[in-house]
Amino acid sequence: MNELQSEISELKQFIADLKADRVATKEKERREAWTKYVSLTVVIIAVIAAVAAQWSGKYGGCVQMSQAQASDLWSFYQAKSIKQHLVESELFALKKTANAADLEVAKEIKKLEDALAKYDKEKADIKAKAEALEKTRDAAGKRGGKMGLAVSIFTVAIATASICTVTKKKPLWFVAIAMSLLAITQMVIAWTMP
Numbered sequence: 001m002n003e004l005q006s007e008i009s010e011l012k013q014f015i016a017d018l019k020a021d022r023v024a025t026k027e028k029e030r031r032e033a034w035t036k037y038v039s040l041t042v043v044i045i046a047v048i049a050a051v052a053a054q055w056s057g058k059y060g061g062c063v064q065m066s067q068a069q070a071s072d073l074w075s076f077y078q079a080k081s082i083k084q085h086l087v088e089s090e091l092f093a094l095k096k097t098a099n100a101a102d103l104e105v106a107k108e109i110k111k112l113e114d115a116l117a118k119y120d121k122e123k124a125d126i127k128a129k130a131e132a133l134e135k136t137r138d139a140a141g142k143r144g145g146k147m148g149l150a151v152s153i154f155t156v157a158i159a160t161a162s163i164c165t166v167t168k169k170k171p172l173w174f175v176a177i178a179m180s181l182l183a184i185t186q187m188v189i190a191w192t193m194p
Contacts, residue, residue: 032168034170034173035165035168037173038161038164038165038173038176039165041161041173041176041177041180042158042161042162042165042176045154045157045158045161045176045180046154046158048154048180048183048184048187049150049151049154049155049158049183051187052147052150052151052154052183052187053151055147055187055190055191056144056147056148056150056151059140059141059143059144059147059190060140060144062136062137062140062144063137063140063141063144066133066134066136066137066140067133067134067137069133070130070131070133070134070137073126073129073130073133074130076126077123077126077127077130080119080122080123080126081119081123083119084116084119084120084123087112087115087116087119088116090112091109091112091113091116094108094109094112095109139193139194142190142193143190143191143193144190146186146187146189146190146193147186147187147190149183149186150183150184150186150187150190151183153179153180153182153183153186154179154180154183156179157176157177157179157180157183158176160172160175160176160179161173161176164176
């Protein structure tokens with residue numbers, strides 16, 4: 001009977017330990033329930049960071065495309081300048097060597113002068129288009145820089161929130177949220193830049 005009493009006593013102690021362990025586990029879960037919100041925050045930050053990365057790529061592509069198009073136009077401008085110079089040389093030689101009173105020479109001089117005027121107009125149009133593309137390139141570069149900065153800040157915010165989850169240091173969560181708000185501000189600035 002003594003042995004039975006001993007086993008019952010051990011069983012009661014085991015049940016008491018089990019209940020205490022369950023209470024401690026529930027208390028720990030209650031104290032660390034906020035970590036679920038940290039995990040949710042990390043997911044939200046990651047989604048917004050992905051959007052920022054997409055926009056950053058879009059602006060980067062715009063910079064490259066605008067630069068390529070502007071370079072093409074400047075090459076076209078140079079070609080027009082070379083052709084214009086050839087016409088100027090031909091006109092100069094014609095005026096110097098030919099008889100200006102000759103009707104055929106006068107027609108040729110008029111034709112060359114009209115061609116020069118046409119080249120001036122074409123060059124002005126090409127220059128305006130190239131400069132507009134350069135402005136687009138510059139604006140996209142500024143926006144892309146802001147968006148790239150936002151992506152970097154989001155990355156640090158995600159790392160900070162992850163460290164918060166591992167170390168159970170709640171202030172790091174608030175730092176991660178503050179950094180995310182700063183990154184979102186950078187995104188808004190990039191979107192609203194003139």
